[in-house]
Amino acid sequence: MVDVVVIGAGVVGCMIARDLSRFDLDVVVLEKEDDVGCGTSKANSAVIHAGYDAPPGTLKAEFNVRGDAMFDELCEELDIPFRRIGSLVVAVREDDMKELKKLLERGRDNGVSPLRIIGRSELLELVPNITSKAYAALYAPKAGIINPFELTIALAENAAENGVSFRFNSPVVDIGAGEDGALVVRTPHETYRSRFVVNAAGLFADEISRRAGAEPYTITPRKGEYLLFDKAYSDLNVVVFPTPTKISKGILVCPTIDGNLFIGPNSQDVEDKDDTSVTSEGIDEIIRGAKELIPDLPLGKVITSFAGLRAVSDNNDFIIEASRKVKGFVNVGGIQSPGLSSVPAIGERVVEILREEGLELKEKGDFRARRKRIPAFRELTNEERERLIQRDPAYGYVICRCETVTEGEIVEAIRRPVGARSLDAVKRRTRAGLGRCQGGFCSPRVIRILSRELDISPLQVTKGGKGSEILMGRTKEFIEPDGDHHAS
């Protein structure tokens, strides 16, 4: 019997888990994938929005503004990089200005500050290579960028350090009422009994809600594709949005906190909740859209493309409420943009809801709020590097050339709570394999390290969980003793 089961280890589920870990509770997070943050959390624009976009009165608006204000302290506690570089909504067409003024007013209604409309000359100072058609922009100097996966893993690590259990490869197949008012949650391998279940299952939150017999709603996956550019060709220092349309904020040109540039996302409803394929039409669309903002993009320096799916609910707003139908079941669904920006506020509200629903919240005396990130060799001074290598020589062995990631960091990423167990998990925690050669030099070495640390054969090392093993056999294994191969 546990106190809370959280379904989904995306950024929302991990935030809730971390907030709950402040209290004397038995919390389990069930995740169907092999690692945290494998859904929308790892494939989004990574922007902490100022909050002028969502209509006042919506949960989106309320949580965006509240969440945004909580980010600085959260990132400081979790030791993750976060930069408020500002954002621009650029006007290029004549009636774009009307939209900008609407957004300005909306922003003011939502309590966003500072926020103002700037003219072309100030725009040029911020983005010297902005399209010649741009004549004005809505400038929110405090909008921020973050690494959403880094946030997710930091939350999960901190939660785990404070006692939360994480179960991977554990999809919830059934939720029902048990005796004495508890809910019974079943995965293929285990059964949990819990008074409270928080549904943070992202794209699948509607199915979980239905399965539990709670309020029905529909989540429609809406795909957004992205192109990522080589760091050496990225010197933009502000987030550039186009004037938004009815369904999306549009195709951005945006720096990442790690120094790359990306363009995207487009916006396309899809059928399949697992369809994260990149399409050639999508690539063309985001290039066209991005060029309308910044015509000279380093298109020859794309290092990779990817796609994420937004979880769009049928009322187009967040669903954050205790179920009236199933006691103890809390829905946290439809968290699409500005979901990331709202995350700390969502965690805060869910804890409140659970308290109102009867969960006893006794503060832990030994809650460890602070978490230290894995030392990043590439960011340290030479003195710090020298000290680190003396403490652990593995920090002197560079594994990933493009991002200068050392063996020490990779081993640390594997050994920590909620540690990496696959190539992609190592990549997301350390950046090894994210650079311009996309793992060409480092992946054999990372496989060797994973094999050694996890005590498995290199043949068992996966890209991102079972079924994605990288290597298929040992040399000589496929040679048939009396096969019918022949040279012609």
Added chain:
Amino acid sequence: MLEERKVTCVVCPIGCEITVKVKGKEILELSGYQCKRGTDYARAEVIEPKRVLTTTVRLENGHFLPVKTAEPIPKERIFDAIRELKDVEVKLPVKMGQVVHKNIVGSNVDVVATRSWVH
């Protein structure tokens, strides 16, 4: 039976397409060549094509050692040679050039190490 075979010569980058008229094992006529190396190659390709086989074989320490046949062997026996080498295990240390398997597929050609390996 008269046959006309086309052979792409690989001796030099020109890559002449040499046509060989052959009856059984007897070469009747060659055309399309530009030099003697080409005709030699085309003759061999048609009568008895040979290839140097390069592959790896297992070492006693679990790693794999790159090896080659010291001379070309009949092309049609390549896979037999591969099969014959499948379960060979070479003891350490090995020196580059050392014979690690004798008389592959009865061709009188030995298989030699193409690098040294100490341990």
Added chain:
Amino acid sequence: MPARELVVIGGGPAGLSAAIEAKKLGVEDVLVIDRESEPGGILKQCIHPGFGLHVFKEELTGTEYAERQITEARDLGVEIMLDTMVIELTADRRILAVNSSDGLLELKAGAVILAMGCRERTRGAINIPGYRPAGIFTAGVAQYFMNVEGYIPGREVVILGSGDVGLIMARHLALEGARVKSVVEIMPYPSGLIRNVVQCLQDFDIPLLLNHTVVDIHGRDRVEGVTIAEVDQQKKPKLDTARHIACDTLLLSIGLIPENELSRMARVEIDGITGGPVVDQNMQTSVEGIFACGNVLHVHDVVDWVTIEARVAARGAAGFLRREKARRASTVQVTAGEGLRYVLPQKIDLGGELEETQKFFMRSLRPMDRARLLVRSDKGVVMSRTLRSVRPSEMISIKVKREILEQKGHLEISLHEGSERGA
């Protein structure tokens, strides 16, 4: 900061060839730095023949070529530092490297030869749509897994790109019992050597599809297949010709990019077409004392030419080192000793124009009624003068004979109160 005479960054065929030649040309201190645990670079995974026809007059495998060079380098006394990554290079030839036993290493090099080789173009470079499953490799990485680590990357393989690496991999895979279903090439002709098309594809009945490319990759966890299509004159896929090939592995052999991050860091000018440094006939880059050779300079297809090129770079570097040594030996440093604020000029270039006598200008630190001015060389006092009424506000000048300067070394000029010599 320790000074090394010649530092070669990269211990593959380019670096080793340069190091060997430098030694033969008389450079005494040659250090090769390589990031792997064995030297040889890309040759370690080239178990196939086709190497050495010009340099060794024999046909060798890549591994044999490498071993011959490693042995020769070691015999000549080249120092090879392994498992070491160079992370910084400056224009004044300061190198920052790191390994786990020495930690951080800072070196000042007399001359540097860049031999870092190249990396492979990845899927992102050509934006192949689809999923990102396991089973997509660049051909070189697959070759490394097979020939160095001993693992087979896949059983049913499609290869995109008919460059030599892709063709060689087709044969490696076939010989290991894997099935290569097709080599797909966007151009109307294969980009690798004809020899390889014959001996890697035709020998094994592997179809070569010209004028085609991969337009989609299927499979979420592992590759399940690819969609290929014919391309038009503008290399755009004609989607009505699309067809599916089931496979579990896609190898990409779509080009090589010289690896010039360190070069850029050192402000070496890069040629936009080759992707490598701009060099003169001695392989010297736009930064004095920094030379380049091999794949880092431009992509090669025959290793013998890499060796020839590396020898030119070594000759260039050796020449540079000789001239620098001569220049240092022919510079006299002049310093202000006791009693003087400064002396000008501070150095004499013996390689330049020299008069019969050289005038030096200086200022005293304080007023002196009578003072003794001394000029000292490495051998002792070579000149002295008595001066009266010395004031800091009044410039002092002396003439020093050329013969004194030609003795080289170091001169110190000092001023002492009174008529006594020295202190």
